[in-house]
Amino acid sequence: MPEIYNKVLKIRKKYLQKVSVKSSTLKRPIYMKSYDEKFDGEICKAIVITLKTRGCAWALSEFGGCTVCGYIYDAALKPVPEDLLLRQFSYAVREIERTNRPVILKIFTSGSFFDEEEIPPPVRHKILEIASKIDNVREVVVETRPEFVTSDVLTECTKILGDKILEVAIGLESSNDDIRMTCFNKGFSWKTFLSAAKIIKENYCRLKVYIFLKPPFLTEMEAIKDAIRSTRDAISAGADTISYNLSTIHRGTLLEYLWKRGEYRPPWLWSAILVLQKVSAIVDLEKTKILCDPVAAGKTRGPHNCGSCDRYVVSILRKFSLSQNPEVLENIKFCRCINAWKAFLHAESYSFSQTVNAYETLT
Numbered sequence: 001m002p003e004i005y006n007k008v009l010k011i012r013k014k015y016l017q018k019v020s021v022k023s024s025t026l027k028r029p030i031y032m033k034s035y036d037e038k039f040d041g042e043i044c045k046a047i048v049i050t051l052k053t054r055g056c057a058w059a060l061s062e063f064g065g066c067t068v069c070g071y072i073y074d075a076a077l078k079p080v081p082e083d084l085l086l087r088q089f090s091y092a093v094r095e096i097e098r099t100n101r102p103v104i105l106k107i108f109t110s111g112s113f114f115d116e117e118e119i120p121p122p123v124r125h126k127i128l129e130i131a132s133k134i135d136n137v138r139e140v141v142v143e144t145r146p147e148f149v150t151s152d153v154l155t156e157c158t159k160i161l162g163d164k165i166l167e168v169a170i171g172l173e174s175s176n177d178d179i180r181m182t183c184f185n186k187g188f189s190w191k192t193f194l195s196a197a198k199i200i201k202e203n204y205c206r207l208k209v210y211i212f213l214k215p216p217f218l219t220e221m222e223a224i225k226d227a228i229r230s231t232r233d234a235i236s237a238g239a240d241t242i243s244y245n246l247s248t249i250h251r252g253t254l255l256e257y258l259w260k261r262g263e264y265r266p267p268w269l270w271s272a273i274l275v276l277q278k279v280s281a282i283v284d285l286e287k288t289k290i291l292c293d294p295v296a297a298g299k300t301r302g303p304h305n306c307g308s309c310d311r312y313v314v315s316i317l318r319k320f321s322l323s324q325n326p327e328v329l330e331n332i333k334f335c336r337c338i339n340a341w342k343a344f345l346h347a348e349s350y351s352f353s354q355t356v357n358a359y360e361t362l363t
């Protein structure tokens with residue numbers, strides 16, 4: 001079987017040719033949103049900002065990045081001047097200033113906050129210093145690949161943040177090395193994740209882990225089992241928060257290629273409910289926060305059921321994420337598509353080995 005990254009890289013290069021980045025867009029973040037989220041028993045306002053940086057080093061590498069991720073097409077693709085990065089961050093500061101509520105500040109880059117090519121150290125310091133001075137900020141969450149996590153960086157960040165909590169989020173996707181490497185082309189091992197997790201915990205930071213439902217090349221049933229197993233493994237590695245990333249089809253990805261050929265379907269929302277039901281039975285929800293906030297739910301490119309129950313099922317997922325109360329997942333209203341989903345679980349034809357054949361024919 002050819003190395004998967006050759007295919008990913010080919011698709012990536014083709015799509016990158018179509019991207020043109022206007023310098024005016026460097027003054028604004030890629031994305032901002034806010035919603036309610038529980039933090040240590042208190043309902044807070046979570047403010048998410050995605051800064052436009054050079055882009056994820058892994059996506060820009062000769063390995064082409066992850067099979068499911070098209071965030072690189074929103075990136076600047078060249079270093080962004082420090083003053084512009086800070087100007088982008090000022091949008092989040094203004095949003096915080098509009099509220100008196102406690103805030104969870106999530107600073108994302110669609111890459112790695114600790115990658116100095118994306119966020120130079122002076123900018124990192126300044127951003128954290130600003131956050132440290134805002135009274136109602138309870139927690140700062142940043143995202144990174146594990147290879148950028150070092151004790152020196154975390155010591156420096158926690159020192160600047162003082163009594164604010166720092167949560168470091170890692171997109172593990174799956175705890176299984178074969179699935180992470182082959183299905184995602186993720187490029188880091190469980191061992192690398194574990195060593196980053198250890199550093200995060202040793203520095204009294206919280207660890208958030210993203211788990212993906214459902215990876216390409218797995219059946220729905222295999223994906224459900226993998227998400228549950230990965231949750232268990234991530235918690236034993238010290239995860240304080242688990243966030244399920246329900247697959248959506250990004251443009252210019254291997255996942256989109258498979259989807260267009262009918263070789264991939266985004267997960268059913270019932271599968272997410274099943275994962276949450278199983279996980280909430282084995283996890284201490286007082287100690288570990290479980291989140292699931294699907295993007296593009298109900299759309300063909302996003303996680304979906306039959307169309308008529310999607311909105312209702314998403315509301316259950318959100319209600320559970322906010323309350324952390326497993327009772328929310330009981331007595332869910334019946335929709336006829338549950339039977340179709342059950343049949344799909346047993347009949348889906350693309351198991352790992354069969355899809356490998358389809359993959360071999362990629363051109």
Ligand code: SF4
Nearest residue numbers: 056059065066069110
């Ligand atoms: S999923 Fe994360 S690591 Fe992978 S290409 Fe996207 S931003 Fe980079």
Ligand SMILES: [Zn+2]
Nearest residue numbers: 306309335337
């Ligand atoms: Zn339905």
